[in-house]
Each structure stands twice: as C-alpha cells, then as structure tokens.
Amino acid sequence: MLAVPLSTPTGGRLMxxxxxxxxxxxxxxxxxxxxxxxxxxxxxxxxxxxxYTHMKRYALGIQIDKCIGCANCVKACKIENNVxxxxxxxxxxxxxxxxKKNDEVVVECKEGGAGKLSTELExxxxxxxxxxxxxxxxxxxxxxAQVCPVGATFKTEEGIVLVDDxxxxxxxxxxxxxxxxxxxxxxxxxxxxxxxxxxxxxxxGLLPACVEVCPTQARVFGDLESNASPLTRLKRMKKIxxxxxxxxxxxxxxxxxxxxxxx
Amino acid sequence: MKKLPDQIIRIxxxxxxxxxxxxxxxxxxxxxxxxxxxxxRTSAIKxxxxxxxxxxxxxxxxxxxxxxxxxxxxxxxxELSCEVCHGPSxxxxxxxxxxxxxxxxxxxxxxxxxxxxLSRPTGFPQINPFAHNPLEPCINCHEPHDPRPLETPxxxxxxxxxxxxxxxxxxxxxxxxxxxxxxxxxxxxxxxxVRPGKPTESKFCGKCHADGSSNREAxxxxxxxxxxxxEKYLCWQCHYPHLPEVD
Amino acid sequence: xxxxxxxxxxxxxxxxxxxFIYPNEIEVHWSILIVVYPYLTxxxxxxxxxxxxxxxxxxxxxxxxxxxxxxxxxxxxLIAPLPLLLHLGHPLRSWQIFFTPNFSSAMAMFGxxxxxxxxxxxxxxxxxxxxxxxxxxxxxxxxxxxxxxRILSLFxxxxxxxxxxxxxxxxxxxxxxxxxxAFILHGYVGxxxxxxxxxxxxxxxxxxxxxxxxxxxxxxxxxxxxxxxITPSRxxxxxxxxxxxxxxxxxxxxxxxxxLEILDITHRLYESEESIKIITEMVxxxxxxxxxxxxxxxxxxxxxxxxIATKLANFNQELRKLLYFLAAxxxxxxxxxxxxxxxxxxxxxxxxFRGLISYRMEMFGQEGFLMALTLLVVPFFILAxxxxxxxxxxxxxxxx
Numbered sequence: 001m002l003a004v005p006l007s008t009p010t011g012g013r014l015m016x017x018x019x020x021x022x023x024x025x026x027x028x029x030x031x032x033x034x035x036x037x038x039x040x041x042x043x044x045x046x047x048x049x050x051x052y053t054h055m056k057r058y059a060l061g062i063q064i065d066k067c068i069g070c071a072n073c074v075k076a077c078k079i080e081n082n083v084x085x086x087x088x089x090x091x092x093x094x095x096x097x098x099x100k101k102n103d104e105v106v107v108e109c110k111e112g113g114a115g116k117l118s119t120e121l122e123x124x125x126x127x128x129x130x131x132x133x134x135x136x137x138x139x140x141x142x143x144x145a146q147v148c149p150v151g152a153t154f155k156t157e158e159g160i161v162l163v164d165d166x167x168x169x170x171x172x173x174x175x176x177x178x179x180x181x182x183x184x185x186x187x188x189x190x191x192x193x194x195x196x197x198x199x200x201x202x203x204x205g206l207l208p209a210c211v212e213v214c215p216t217q218a219r220v221f222g223d224l225e226s227n228a229s230p231l232t233r234l235k236r237m238k239k240i241x242x243x244x245x246x247x248x249x250x251x252x253x254x255x256x257x258x259x260x261x262x263x
Numbered sequence: 264m265k266k267l268p269d270q271i272i273r274i275x276x277x278x279x280x281x282x283x284x285x286x287x288x289x290x291x292x293x294x295x296x297x298x299x300x301x302x303x304r305t306s307a308i309k310x311x312x313x314x315x316x317x318x319x320x321x322x323x324x325x326x327x328x329x330x331x332x333x334x335x336x337x338x339x340x341x342e343l344s345c346e347v348c349h350g351p352s353x354x355x356x357x358x359x360x361x362x363x364x365x366x367x368x369x370x371x372x373x374x375x376x377x378x379x380x381l382s383r384p385t386g387f388p389q390i391n392p393f394a395h396n397p398l399e400p401c402i403n404c405h406e407p408h409d410p411r412p413l414e415t416p417x418x419x420x421x422x423x424x425x426x427x428x429x430x431x432x433x434x435x436x437x438x439x440x441x442x443x444x445x446x447x448x449x450x451x452x453x454x455x456x457v458r459p460g461k462p463t464e465s466k467f468c469g470k471c472h473a474d475g476s477s478n479r480e481a482x483x484x485x486x487x488x489x490x491x492x493x494e495k496y497l498c499w500q501c502h503y504p505h506l507p508e509v510d
Numbered sequence: 511x512x513x514x515x516x517x518x519x520x521x522x523x524x525x526x527x528x529x530f531i532y533p534n535e536i537e538v539h540w541s542i543l544i545v546v547y548p549y550l551t552x553x554x555x556x557x558x559x560x561x562x563x564x565x566x567x568x569x570x571x572x573x574x575x576x577x578x579x580x581x582x583x584x585x586x587x588l589i590a591p592l593p594l595l596l597h598l599g600h601p602l603r604s605w606q607i608f609f610t611p612n613f614s615s616a617m618a619m620f621g622x623x624x625x626x627x628x629x630x631x632x633x634x635x636x637x638x639x640x641x642x643x644x645x646x647x648x649x650x651x652x653x654x655x656x657x658x659x660r661i662l663s664l665f666x667x668x669x670x671x672x673x674x675x676x677x678x679x680x681x682x683x684x685x686x687x688x689x690x691x692a693f694i695l696h697g698y699v700g701x702x703x704x705x706x707x708x709x710x711x712x713x714x715x716x717x718x719x720x721x722x723x724x725x726x727x728x729x730x731x732x733x734x735x736x737x738x739x740i741t742p743s744r745x746x747x748x749x750x751x752x753x754x755x756x757x758x759x760x761x762x763x764x765x766x767x768x769x770l771e772i773l774d775i776t777h778r779l780y781e782s783e784e785s786i787k788i789i790t791e792m793v794x795x796x797x798x799x800x801x802x803x804x805x806x807x808x809x810x811x812x813x814x815x816x817x818i819a820t821k822l823a824n825f826n827q828e829l830r831k832l833l834y835f836l837a838a839x840x841x842x843x844x845x846x847x848x849x850x851x852x853x854x855x856x857x858x859x860x861x862x863f864r865g866l867i868s869y870r871m872e873m874f875g876q877e878g879f880l881m882a883l884t885l886l887v888v889p890f891f892i893l894a895x896x897x898x899x900x901x902x903x904x905x906x907x908x909x910x
Contacts, residue, residue: 068383070376072347079351080317088520090533096382107530107864117380123428129382134532143708149620150603151612154304164307167297169606170599172539173617179708179861181532185539187516190599200314209318213347215376216387247707263862268676270641273664274634281629289609297610 054225057159058197059252060211061220061234062133064259069094069131071114073210073219080198080209087111089184091195092135092210097261099127105261132262133218135210136161136182136195137243137251144174144183144192153192159224159252160197168192179244180251197221224252317351320344324352327359331408338409339388348372348407373401379424386454389424422454426505433506443467443504468498519870528795529865538857538869541877542850543593546885548699548721549849550590555696555722556729556763557583558632558688563759565685571755577902578740579733580636585893587628593885594620596876616702627695631688637662638680640900642669658899696725703852710785711792711856716774721852723767728845730760731838738835740897750827757834761817764841768810771848788863796858796866801851809844813837 077092078085087110094113098106098121108118113131142161145153152167153174163174168191175183175192186193198208202221206212211219222231231254234240238256244263245251255262289298296306321344325332328345335341346352346364354362370392379389396404404413412421419440420427430436440446445460462468469486471478486498502508520536527536561579563569595601608625611618644663648656700721703712734756741748778786793801816837820830858867872878 065384068376068387069380072375076318076346076351081314086517086520088517088524088533088536093533095530098382105864107862109530109533112533117382121381123381124432126381130384131382143706146614147616147706148612149615149617150606150610151304151615154307156308162307162311164304165310167304167307167603167606168600169603171594171597171617172599173615175534175539176856177706177708181534181861184534185537185599196311199308199311201316201318201320203312204316206316206318206320212318212320212344215343215347217342263864269666269668269673270638270676270680273666274637277664278629285609293609297606 055157056226057224057252058202059138059159059222059224059231059254060135060197060208061222061231061240061254061256063218063220063234063238064130064132064255064257066216066218067094067131067133068216068218069096069113069117070215071112072213072215073133074112074114076209076213077195080201081196083193084187086187087115089187089193091182091193092133095132095134095262096129097132097259098129099259099261100125101127103127128259130257130259132255132258133210134180134182134243135253136178136197137180137249137253138195138197140250140252141248143177143179143247143249144194147173147177149173156199160199161194162196162199163192163194165189165191179247179249316353318346319351319353319356321346323356334406334408338411340408340410368400368402370398370400373405373407381425381428383425385425386422388422390421429505435505435507462499465498468504472498523868523870526868526870527865529860530862531860531865531867532862535860535867538854538867540853540857541597541869542854542871542879542882543597543877543885545846545849545853546882547590547593548696548853549728549846550586550593550885550889551696551699552721552725552845552849553729553732554583554587554590554627555692555725556727556731557586557733558692558729559726560730560733560756560759562685562689562692565682566689569755571751572759574741574749574752574903575733575737575756577639577900578737578897579729580632580639581896581900581902582733582736582893583729584632584636585889585896587624587632588892589885589889591620591624593882596881596885616698616705619698623695623698627691631684631691635681635684635688636900637664638677638684641666641677642674643900645669693722697722703856706856708861709856710783711789711859712852714774716770716777717852720767720770720774723763723770724845724848726763727760727767727841730756730763731841731845734760734834735838735842736893738831738838744903748831750830753831753834757817757820757830757837760838760841761814761821764810764814764817768814771806771810785859785863788859788866792855792859792866796868797851797855800847801855804847805844805851808840809847810841813840813844816840 071094073092074090074094077083077090081091083089083091090112092112093109095107095109096113096117098108100106102125106121110116113133138159138161140155140159142153142155145151145155145161148154148168149171150167150169152164152169153161154164155161170185170190170192172185172192175185183192183194185191198206198210201208207221208219211221220230220234222229222234224231224235226232234256235254240254240256241258242251242254243258296304299305324345331345335343335345348367349364352362352364355364374390374392377388377390379391383389401407405411418427423440440459443462447457447459449457450459465486466473470476471481472484473486474483476483498504523536557579560572561576561583564572564576595604598604607618608621611621641663644659645667646669648659648663650656651659697718700718703709703721704714704717706712734753737756738748738753778789813836816833819825820833825833854869858869859865860867874880
C-alpha cells in the first residue's frame with residue numbers, strides 16, 4: 001500500500017521531517033499535560049493492535065463528467081440527516097459552472113443546486129459548462145479539527161471528520177477555518193454541523209444517502225485501503241484532482257475531470 | 264537560609280489554592296469521556312451511529328419487488344437505485360404496510376433529470392419538455408423501470424442535444440451525422456459500450472475540401488500543404504467539425 | 511432567535527450577495543462582538559505597556575499615569591472575555607476551553623493566556639504596588655470598607671522599609687514578565703486570525719504584529735484621554751511634562767503601526783496573489799469608508815499629522831491639550847475600524863474568491879449593536895469603581 005496517510009498515527013512507517021516536527025510538538029504537549037507515561041505506553045500498544053486489523057479509510061470520488069445537476073443528492077442529504085430545509089444550510093450542494101468564450105466564469109448554486117437554473121444565457125457565447133457537486137472533503141489534515149478549542153470536531157479512525165454535538169460550544173472557529181465552506185451553524189442546535197459521510201449508514205454497510213440517490217453514479221463511495229473498492233478502481237483508472245491542494249488539507253473527496261476554474 | 268518575605272507566603276497560599284481548585288475540578292468533577300485523548304471519541308461515535316436511517320438502500324427492495332428489479336436491471340435505468348424516484352423508504356422496508364413510498368406519476372417528475380440543459384454531459388438523454396408531447400405524463404409512453412424510446416430516435420439529437428444545437432448554426436448543418444460517424448445499430452441499445460466511429464485522417468475531410476473535389480459548395484484547400492506543417496495536424500485539431508470556424 | 515426570523519434575515523442578505531458564494535457562506539458568523547473583543551484586549555495590552563514604561567524603563571515623567579494605566583488595563587481585561595462568551599452558541603459549555611482544551615487550537619490557548627495575564631501579571635502587579643496603601647487604608651477606612659481593604663491586602667501588615675523595598679522589586683520583576691505577556695496576550699489575538707490559512711485576508715504573519723502595535727497605540731491613547739478627563743475633574747492641574755511624554759510615545763507607536771499597516775497593504779498588492787482581485791473589490795465596495803477613510807485617513811494619517819505638528823511647532827499648552835485630545839479620539843476611531851476591517855472583512859468575501867457577502871448589524875439582540883456598545887461602556891464604570899476603591903493618586907500625591 002503506497003498511500004500511507006501522513007497524519008494517521010500508524011507510527012514509524014513514514015517518518016519524514018513533517019512527522020518528526022509533529023511528534024516533537026506532540027511530545028511537548030504530552031509533557032506539559034503531565035501524563036507522558038500513560039500516553040506513551042497506551043499509544044504503543046494501540047499501534048501494535050492496529051497492525052493486525054484492517055482499518056477502513058472511507059472516502060468519496062466524484063466524476064464531474066457524469067453529474068447531470070439534478071440535485072437529488074442535495075435533497076436526499078437534507079432528508080437523511082435532518083439538515084434544516086431552509087436554503088442556507090447544506091451538507092452537500094451542486095455548483096454549476098459556465099465558462100464563456102471571453103473567459104468570464106459564471107457560477108451559480110441556487111438553493112444548493114436544487115433551485116431553478118438560469119436559462120437566459122446565449123449558448124453561442126459559452127465555451128464549456130458543467131456541474132460540480134461539493135461536500136465536506138473529510139481532509140486527512142483537517143483545519144477545522146485543528147482549530148476547535150474543545151476538540152468537539154475530530155477525525156474518526158476511518159478518517160471521517162465528525163462533530164460532537166454535546167461538546168461543541170458554537171464558537172464558529174471551525175467554520176472560519178474550513179476552506180471549502182462545508183460547515184454551517186445549525187440554527188436550532190447552535191452547534192457546527194457538516195457532512196458525516198452518512199456515518200450511521202456506512203457503518204451498517206449502506207451507501208451514503210447522496211451516493212444512493214445519484215442517478216448517474218457520479219458519486220463513488222469506497223474504502224481507500226481496499227484494492228477492490230470502486231473508489232480505488234476510480235483512482236486507478238482516472239486522472240484525479242482535489243480541491244485547493246495548495247492548502248495542504250489533504251482532501252479525501254477525489255474529483256475526476258475537475259476544471260481549473262473550480263475552487 | 265533567609266526567611267521568605269511575608270508577601271510571597273500570602274500570595275503563594277492564594278495561588279496554591281487556585282491551582283488545587285483547578286486540579287480538583289479537572290480530576291474529580293469533569294466526566295471521563297471529556298478527557299478522552301486521541302482521535303476516537305466513543306460517546307460522539309455512539310451518538311452518530313444512533314441516528315435515524317431514512318434511505319433503505321436498493322439491495323433490500325429486491326426481496327419483494329423482484330419483477331421491477333429485473334425490468335430495471337437490464338434497462339437504461341439500471342444505475343438508478345429505487346429510492347431515486349420512490350424517495351426515502353426505510354420505514355417501508357421495515358414495516359411494508361405502515362408506509363408507502365411515493366410513486367411519482369406526474370409529468371413534472373422526469374424532467375428533473377431529462378430536461379435539456381447545456382451544462383449536462385453530452386450523450387445523456389434530454390428533451391425539451393415544452394416541445395416533447397406537451398402535457399402527456401411521461402409514463403404513458405415510457406415504462407419507468409425500463410424506459411425506452413418508443414422507437415429509437417431517428418434524430419441523433421435525441422441524446423446529443425448540445426451537438427445538434429451547435430450544428431444548427433454551422434456550415435455543416437446539412438450533413439447527416441452518419442456522414443462522418445459510422446454508427447453501428449447497437450449504439451442505440453448500448454450507447455456507452457458500442458461507440459460510433461470518427462474519421463481518423465485528414466483525407467476524410469479532403470473528400471469535400473481538397474482541391475479538385477466534386478463538392479461545389481465546400482471551401483477548397485490543398486490538404487498536402489495546408490496548415491503550418493501539412494502532416495503535423497489533423498483537420499479537427501484546428502477546426503471543430505460541428506462548427507468549423509474559418510479565419 | 512428562532513429559525514423563521516433567521517430565515518427572513520438570511521433571505522434579505524441573499525439579495526445583497528454579489529457574484530458567487532458557497533451556499534453556507536451567507537451567514538456572517540463573527541459579528542460586531544468579535545470586533546469588540548480584540549479592541550478591548552488591545553486596550554489592555556496597550557495600557558499595560560504604557561505602565562511598564564515607568565517601571566522597567568524608568569521614564570519618570572510618566573509616573574502620574576502609572577496606576578491609572580494599570581487600573582484601566584484591569585477594568586478592560588475583566589470585560590474582554592464577555593463578547594466571546596456572548597457570541598457562543600453554548601456559553602454554558604465555555605468552561606471546557608479552560609478544563610479540557612484541545613491543545614492544537616489557537617483559541618483553546620485563550621484560557622491559559624487570559625488566566626496568566628490576569629492572575630500572574632496584572633492582579634499581582636497591582637497587589638504589590640498597592641499593598642502598602644491597602645494596609646494603610648485597612649486601618650484608617652470606616653467599616654465595612656476597612657475589612658474590604660484588609661481582605662484585599664491578604665491581611666498583611668508589614669510596612670517596614672524592607673517590605674516596601676521588596677514590593678518595589680516585585681513590581682519591577684512582574685513588569686518585566688508583563689511586557690512579553692502583554693505582547694503574547696494581543697499577539698495571540700492576532701494569531702487567532704493570522705493562522706487561518708483558508709482566509710487570505712487573515713492569513714498573514716504580519717497580523718499578530720500589526721495587532722500588537724495597534725494595541726499599543728490604542729492603549730496609550732486611551733490612558734491619555736482618561737488622564738486628561740479625570741485630572742481636571744478632580745480639580746488638579748494636568749502635568750504637561752507627563753502629557754507631552756505620553757504623546758511622544760503615542761507618536762512613536764503610531765509611526766511603527768502605520769508603517770506595518772502600509773507594509774501589509776503594499777505586500778498584498780505587490781505579491782498580487784489569486785485573492786487580490788476579490789479583496790480589492792471588497793475594499794472598494796464594502797470597506798471603503800471603514801478602511802480607507804476611517805482606519806487609514808481619519809484614524810491614522812490625521813492624528814499622526816497632529817502629533818508630529820505638536821512636536822515640531824511651538825504650540826501653547828492649551829492648544830497642545832486640545833490637539834492631543836483630538837488625536838487620541840481619532841486614534842480610538844481608527845483602531846476600532848481596524849478591528850472591524852480585520853474581523854468582518856475576513857467574512858465579506860467568499861472563499862471561492864468569486865463573490866461578496868454583506869453583514870447586516872442587528873440593533874438589539876445578543877449580538878447586536880447595543881450589546882456591543884454596552885460592552886464598550888461597562889469597562890469605564892468598572893474603572894470608575896476601581897478608582898474610587900483604589901485611588902491611583904493615593905500615595906504619589908502625598909509623596910509630592
């Protein structure tokens with residue numbers, strides 16, 4: 001397996017400089033908090049146990065050239081996850097890009113993509129056009145989890161970024177830190193809310209709701225650690241790109257045919 | 264040893280008390296799971312797992328609806344899971360009599376996916392709902408579990424709408440698609456597997472555009488020297504065949 | 511605020527969006543309260559730096575402002591966490607920041623920085639500085655105030671020359687510790703913003719330093735204002751030597767602050783990164799008044815001009831006082847605008863760099879204008895109370 005995640009604490013497999021700095025800072029923190037021995041001892045036994053079990057690492061692939069912009073995913077996500085129905089809160093949404101011949105880029109996303117699309121565009125002026133579904137990238141290096149003051153946002157063992165509703169103090173720092181606009185403040189719960197990759201479904205062997213209802217299989221769900229998962233196949237067959245790679249968040253939503261205008 | 268100044272002792276008492284107070288709260292009062300270290304937070308995971316499921320997933324539907332499944336399985340809608348059209352049906356899958364999934368029959372349902380939109384990928388079947396049998400519910404002609412065109416569309420535009428639109432304003436508008444695309448009959452049944460042919464060499468365009476061609480209307484060039492380097496480029500690398508622009 | 515009214519408000523905002531924004535970005539999450547927060551901590555840090563000039567650098571001319579500056583810092587520090595607390599979705603869970611923080615979070619360090627600064631620096635310095643007075647007042651004041659002073663003095667009674675000498679030594683030591691602490695307090699607030707890599711308006715190494723120097727400017731200006739208002743109201747003459755000195759330090763700090771701000775702007779324009787287009791659009795369309803007019807012109811260039819003029823020309827006392835007063839007021843407006851521009855500016859453009867978002871300030875409500883105003887005014891009442899209980903001129907005037 002080539003794809004060893006930098007930030008999962010599998011320990012010692014890929015010891016580059018970055019990891020070393022991380023380790024240094026971690027040990028400094030452990031020293032400060034004063035439970036150096038318990039953490040070190042516990043940590044080493046954890047690593048040993050992990051080596052023998054196959055830990056899944058879930059992620060999503062999106063094939064832009066298959067998306068028809070029907071927004072079934074947007075609607076299904078709202079139903080499955082009790083996302084407020086008002087058109088301001090989205091765990092997933094679909095953007096429509098229109099690149100004109102004069103290089104002007106028009107992007108629209110009315111009601112998360114479920115709204116009426118504008119039709120007044122002159123077709124001859126258009127160079128290319130396509131839809132881009134978006135959601136939380138479940139970054140391997142999630143800036144939201146880094147900045148959360150109370151650790152309410154965290155990454156599970158499967159690499160999925162979740163929010164603990166009972167712990168979140170509602171400071172919005174994670175919303176500011178997310179480069180993708182994937183988080184919102186839940187108007188009733190007063191806590192940060194976001195895509196869970198339908199954690200409650202995938203742990204029971206179901207597909208995430210958005211993947212389930214995608215009529216063209218533009219969304220591909222799978223386990224990155226498994227060679228036989230549809231997602232690994234997609235990553236093998238296609239040229240893959242992620243959103244804003246320059247920010248080093250290491251996103252785990254993989255796009256095929258992603259246009260450079262998409263940000 | 265020198266005696267500590269009186270002030271230091273008093274201040275130390277206060278600070279010791281404060282630090283002790285903090286330690287007591289941290290150690291004895293704060294619940295254990297809030298102090299849990301690392302990436303895995305048990306209570307939050309449990310809570311997440313307890314969330315209600317609304318979409319059942321299509322696998323379970325086969326158990327009772329085999330007929331529909333078989334129909335769908337071989338048709339154009341084979342990639343669709345049942346709940347794309349029938350909506351969230353987990354409740355129905357648990358207690359079939361208590362909840363009935365929706366079965367959209369109105370005309371406005373199918374156009375959500377099948378209305379022509381220039382941003383949609385080419386090849387995806389799209390119609391203009393205002394021109395395509397107005398007011399007729401789609402299911403009167405198309406069986407939703409195995410939707411087929413009543414007859415294979417004579418016009419390629421049935422699926423390749425955006426190309427047809429481009430072509431409409433192009434000097435090539437009078438050419439039929441099969442003039443350039445050698446299209447096996449099976450393409451209409453398995454569009455993604457059996458693909459139409461495309462010209463492979465400049466000579467093909469030369470049939471009309473080369474000097475001495477019998478076609479009277481087409482602009483003529485000497486295809487052996489045309490272009491920056493006669494042999495380096497194929498015609499369609501500069502001229503988009505559906506809308507050939509000429510400088 | 512219920513969902514329906516939130517819905518209505520957001521629908522109105524949607525009309526004001528220009529270009530494309532991510533659909534979740536319509537809400538501005540950090541409102542005017544988060545503008546008030548760095549403004550308040552800035553005043554604390556600045557006032558403390560002014561006080562430390564007396565003790566560490568022995569600028570004796572500034573002595574009349576020393577205790578006033580300390581009490582000002584305390585009054586504002588006590589209120590500083592309130593805007594943060596009030597803007598939380600779950601204020602009752604805020605204790606987690608202190609007791610179970612996430613160590614990788616810059617915001618989680620708030621607990622430590624605040625506790626350190628309040629307990630170890632400010633209160634301790636004030637205690638050592640006032641101890642002899644407290645002992646004295648504990649014996650002379652009437653009941654029940656005498657007990658209040660006795661408790662405050664932690665029942666110490668020793669006013670021997672050795673004890674006083676130790677107090678002075680302690681104050682000096684704490685001030686030494688306090689300067690980096692004040693730097694950390696406000697540099698940290700800058701870091702909260704500067705470390706958000708997702709946001710090009712914030713993400714800059716310069717931000718903590720700009721915050722720091724603007725803090726020093728605003729703090730010094732505030733103590734100067736307070737000194738100019740309080741002294742005449744007590745029927746005492748203003749010490750012009752002291753005031754001139756404060757104005758000089760204000761000028762030096764303002765020059766550094768202005769240079770840093772210009773450096774920041776120049777750097778952004780010259781590097782001209784991907785975000786420059788949308789940031790320029792934002793500055794022109796959304797922040798023109800608050801950034802160009804209020805922050806740079808009225809809040810910085812004009813007071814700089816005034817302060818330089820008072821240095822070069824030979825104005826008489828009354829005119830100098832008037833000009834200092836004017837400059838200090840303008841600087842407060844300018845620094846508040848700085849905070850506004852940083853905090854709200856960072857949320858007025860989409861992270862897709864394709865559109866602008868509007869912020870509509872509420873009047874009432876938990877995050878409204880009135881609440882912000884209250885939070886800005888309350889510290890002055892606390893200061894009045896502190897001055898009443900712990901008169902800053904208690905010992906110095908009797909010494910004179």
